[in-house]
Amino acid sequence: MLNLPSPVTSFEWQNRRFYIKRDELIHPHFSGNKARKFMQLLAEPASRYQGLVGFGSAQANSLYSLAALCHLKGWRLDYYVDHIASYLKQQPSGNCAAALELGANIIDCGAARRASGLTMQEYLQQTILLDEGQLLIPEGGRCSLAKPGVVQLAKEINSWRNDEGFEQLIVMLPSGTGTTAVYLAQHFALHCPGVQVWTCACVGGSDYLKQQFTELVSNPQQHPRVLPLAKPHHFGKLYPEQYRLWQTLLAETGIEFDLLYDPLGWQCLLATLKQQSVSTPILYLHQGGLAGNPSMQARYQRKLARDKH
Numbered sequence: 001m002l003n004l005p006s007p008v009t010s011f012e013w014q015n016r017r018f019y020i021k022r023d024e025l026i027h028p029h030f031s032g033n034k035a036r037k038f039m040q041l042l043a044e045p046a047s048r049y050q051g052l053v054g055f056g057s058a059q060a061n062s063l064y065s066l067a068a069l070c071h072l073k074g075w076r077l078d079y080y081v082d083h084i085a086s087y088l089k090q091q092p093s094g095n096c097a098a099a100l101e102l103g104a105n106i107i108d109c110g111a112a113r114r115a116s117g118l119t120m121q122e123y124l125q126q127t128i129l130l131d132e133g134q135l136l137i138p139e140g141g142r143c144s145l146a147k148p149g150v151v152q153l154a155k156e157i158n159s160w161r162n163d164e165g166f167e168q169l170i171v172m173l174p175s176g177t178g179t180t181a182v183y184l185a186q187h188f189a190l191h192c193p194g195v196q197v198w199t200c201a202c203v204g205g206s207d208y209l210k211q212q213f214t215e216l217v218s219n220p221q222q223h224p225r226v227l228p229l230a231k232p233h234h235f236g237k238l239y240p241e242q243y244r245l246w247q248t249l250l251a252e253t254g255i256e257f258d259l260l261y262d263p264l265g266w267q268c269l270l271a272t273l274k275q276q277s278v279s280t281p282i283l284y285l286h287q288g289g290l291a292g293n294p295s296m297q298a299r300y301q302r303k304l305a306r307d308k309h
């Protein structure tokens with residue numbers, strides 16, 4: 001049912017061969033970063049839970065992945081949002097539309113949550129009485145539940161490295177919460193010392209990301225290397241030079257990357273390779289997220305048309 005281990009392809013670019021771990025190809029609906037993090041739940045017997053309760057943005061990749069997971073398991077998904085844009089209510093698109101098609105219940109509890117003065121997680125824990133058999137998933141899958149799926153990914157990468165005969169390897173992936181990068185780095189530090197993990201902060205800045213690592217893995221020896229950002233980055237904002245990089249990658253490789261994380265990931269990686277000579281093979285992790293691309297592309301096209309005038 002799942003295309004695992006996910007394939008690795010490669011391309012020559014800028015006088016170097018880049019290897020790409022294609023996690024976007026795991027499954028038509030359940031793929032990429034969130035599939036890895038929620039993999040543990042897929043392995044559970046369906047009778048273990050009645051349903052999952054999630055929360056976050058109405059356009060989040062995790063909404064779509066949780067909906068796909070629940071669809072596969074025959075579970076109910078209640079997904080709570082703080083806000084749902086009126087255009088999205090009228091005409092669902094992207095992750096939101098895909099999740100609705102898979103039967104997700106998207107519930108706007110913003111007003112009640114704000115009145116309670118609690119965080120969303122506290123609010124759900126305290127006021128939405130979880131039925132026996134309902135599991136609450138932290139936002140973006142930022143929890144130890146994610147670890148077994150990420151360890152499986154680390155093992156796939158290491159076994160590919162062995163097959164290729166590479167002593168050393170650099171694994172690059174852009175981070176949101178940093179959960180994936182830090183669990184990969186921990187596994188490699190303990191079991192495959194030839195593999196380094198590089199990442200960059202797409203959400204909240206490098207110091208915040210390092211703090212997030214520490215909350216999940218206390219030993220800094222087991223943390224990824226955080227590549228510096230050329231300038232502050234605001235998640236979800238449009239950066240025309242990043243859109244051009246995304247288009248170049250698509251043209252050069254035929255691979256569609258995601259538009260929220262990958263352009264910054266490639267930008268940081270290329271900047272580092274300019275400053276530092278690196279002969280170690282590089283494996284870039286494609287973490288899916290493509291359902292969100294059409295709306296980002298439409299936003300870029302509107303912006304570029306506006307900027308022309």
Ligand SMILES: *Cc1c(COP(=O)(O)O)cnc(C)c1O
Pocket residue numbers: 032033034061062140174175176177178179180181258261287288289
């Ligand atoms: C969630 C996500 C990330 C970030 O993963 P973290 O483990 O939160 O760092 C990166 N890329 C894509 C496409 C994602 O969906």
